[in-house]
Amino acid sequence: MSRGPLNTRRAQARSLATVAMALMLGSWGCGGETGTTSYDSPVSTTRAPAIISAQTLIGWADEGKVNAPFGTADRVVVVSVTTRANFTSPTKKHIPDSVMLDYSAELSMTREEGLGPSGTMMLAGPQMDALVKRLGVDDHTTIVLTVPRATSDSEMYQMSVAYWTFRYWGFARSRVKILNGGDDAWEVAGQALTDAVISVPPSTYSLTGNKTVNSSVRYSVGEMITLVDSLNVNPAGRAGVQLLDVRGFTVSPYLGNAFRGSSGYQFVLDRVNGEAGRNRLYPTKEALLARLSSLPVMDGVTPAFMSPTRKTVVMCGSSTSASPSFVLFDAVLEVPEGDIAMYDGSSSQWNNYSFAKIRAAGATESQANAWAFDVVTPGTSLFRAIGTLPSPVPGENPFMPGYFIYQPGQTEVNQIEVNDSKFISATGGGTTPPATGSPKPPGSGC
Numbered sequence: 001m002s003r004g005p006l007n008t009r010r011a012q013a014r015s016l017a018t019v020a021m022a023l024m025l026g027s028w029g030c031g032g033e034t035g036t037t038s039y040d041s042p043v044s045t046t047r048a049p050a051i052i053s054a055q056t057l058i059g060w061a062d063e064g065k066v067n068a069p070f071g072t073a074d075r076v077v078v079v080s081v082t083t084r085a086n087f088t089s090p091t092k093k094h095i096p097d098s099v100m101l102d103y104s105a106e107l108s109m110t111r112e113e114g115l116g117p118s119g120t121m122m123l124a125g126p127q128m129d130a131l132v133k134r135l136g137v138d139d140h141t142t143i144v145l146t147v148p149r150a151t152s153d154s155e156m157y158q159m160s161v162a163y164w165t166f167r168y169w170g171f172a173r174s175r176v177k178i179l180n181g182g183d184d185a186w187e188v189a190g191q192a193l194t195d196a197v198i199s200v201p202p203s204t205y206s207l208t209g210n211k212t213v214n215s216s217v218r219y220s221v222g223e224m225i226t227l228v229d230s231l232n233v234n235p236a237g238r239a240g241v242q243l244l245d246v247r248g249f250t251v252s253p254y255l256g257n258a259f260r261g262s263s264g265y266q267f268v269l270d271r272v273n274g275e276a277g278r279n280r281l282y283p284t285k286e287a288l289l290a291r292l293s294s295l296p297v298m299d300g301v302t303p304a305f306m307s308p309t310r311k312t313v314v315m316c317g318s319s320t321s322a323s324p325s326f327v328l329f330d331a332v333l334e335v336p337e338g339d340i341a342m343y344d345g346s347s348s349q350w351n352n353y354s355f356a357k358i359r360a361a362g363a364t365e366s367q368a369n370a371w372a373f374d375v376v377t378p379g380t381s382l383f384r385a386i387g388t389l390p391s392p393v394p395g396e397n398p399f400m401p402g403y404f405i406y407q408p409g410q411t412e413v414n415q416i417e418v419n420d421s422k423f424i425s426a427t428g429g430g431t432t433p434p435a436t437g438s439p440k441p442p443g444s445g446c
Contacts, residue, residue, distance in 0.1 A: 045177075050173055051331050052179060057144060067136065067200055070138050070201075071138065077137055080094050080101065080147065081162045083102060086151070086155075095193060101162060103161070107161055109127065111415070111416055113349075114220065114408070115403050115413070128165070128207060129206060133203050134202055138204075138205040139209050141175070143166060143171065145162050145178050147159050148182065153265065157321055159178065163323070167214055168213065170424060185272050185279070188273050218416075219313055220343075225408040226408050227313070228256050229377040238257060242310045243259060244322070245260050245315050245316065246264045246316050246322050247317055252386065254387060259297040259306065262295075264323075266295060267288060267292065267325070285333060311339045311341075312341070318344075319344035319346050354389035356392050357389075358372055362404070
């Protein structure tokens with residue numbers, strides 16, 4: 001698997017690295033049992049931050065880590081999150097030896113959750129398992145995500161969605177990296193790009209090796225209802241939990257208690273080489289902390305500031321433009337597990353949950369009150385959502401009436417996490433999604 005033209009120094013480094021790796025594996029014994037058989041085991045690539053520079057990736061390539069043989073400690077796979085047209089473009093090109101993740105077909109899907117199906121949801125187990133195998137990811141692999149040079153902001157969104165997806169599916173933060181600035185950063189560092197497409201052998205790794213779904217990084221629609229209700233009942237709870245909707249300062253409707261940010265890139269302002277046509281750069285931790293304290297969000301009609309230490313749930317229209325905010329907290333601030341999550345249904349899902357639509361689908365008044373967002377939280381005068389939700393469309397029925405009997409906090413209507421938990425379990429058993437890291441904020445129902 002050629003990376004294209006390699007200079008002599010790089011080729012020699014790869015040969016030496018291969019020999020060294022073989023000696024190391026031989027000293028470890030069969031299967032590499034000294035700390036390299038799971039995604040929580042520390043090897044050198046895992047000690048790098050989640051946001052890496054081009055120089056770091058160049059070093060790994062020089063050391064022969066990129067697409068090294070399966071089972072090699074510190075194996076690296078470079079994944080370009082893009083479209084086939086961009087990946088094969090003779091003008092855009094891509095990093096040599098990288099493989100493509102086609103976000104238009106491989107990163108989200110329609111799935112059943114809550115009262116019915118919703119689009120652009122978390123990738124299901126069979127599809128994610130197949131993707132991991134196709135990309136050549138095994139239990140020693142560090143995944144480096146990138147995007148083509150001069151990409152659109154939407155592709156950086158998708159790269160951030162990919163990061164969140166791997167994290168949800170049990171890949172430790174130490175094993176999933178983002179190349180800051182993508183292929184632009186690689187090129188500016190003096191490295192060649194190529195339009196040659198390589199074929200990597202698929203791995204035999206199964207997600208069951210990750211043992212548990214990291215459900216703490218994701219919110220379902222039922223969990224959002226119960227979280228909003230808990231904050232309406234006890235507004236003092238906002239001292240420990242913050243919600244961020246990145247669709248704009250004036251967007252309506254929006255969830256009660258949610259801050260509204262100016263955009264998905266409110267805190268991601270810099271670009272490679274300072275050039276407007278280059279890819280965006282995630283800020284350093286110090287720069288991000290400064291921006292959080294100086295760039296306001298809106299709390300209703302009042303300017304406010306995001307806290308770097310509160311448990312945070314981010315959302316948008318369909319879980320895409322909120323993903324950079326997830327990366328900011330998870331990869332840049334490195335908050336404790338469970339202190340940052342994304343609601344992937346977002347407004348495209350909860351906007352359907354109006355009292356009138358649920359009633360029109362056959363629910364009783366009591367059932368509609370349990371699930372609707374345009375009603376007040378029981379025991380309060382506060383609405384779950386601020387603004388007017390869409391009216392029913394004649395003939396439309398986005399819900400499955402059989403689910404009306406359940407309350408939002410019940411596991412029976414957290415179908416995505418329940419099914420994913422069953423898939424990743426080696427025995428296929430269990431009905432409750434396992435929680436990893438810190439528990440979700442109060443009222444999540446998990």
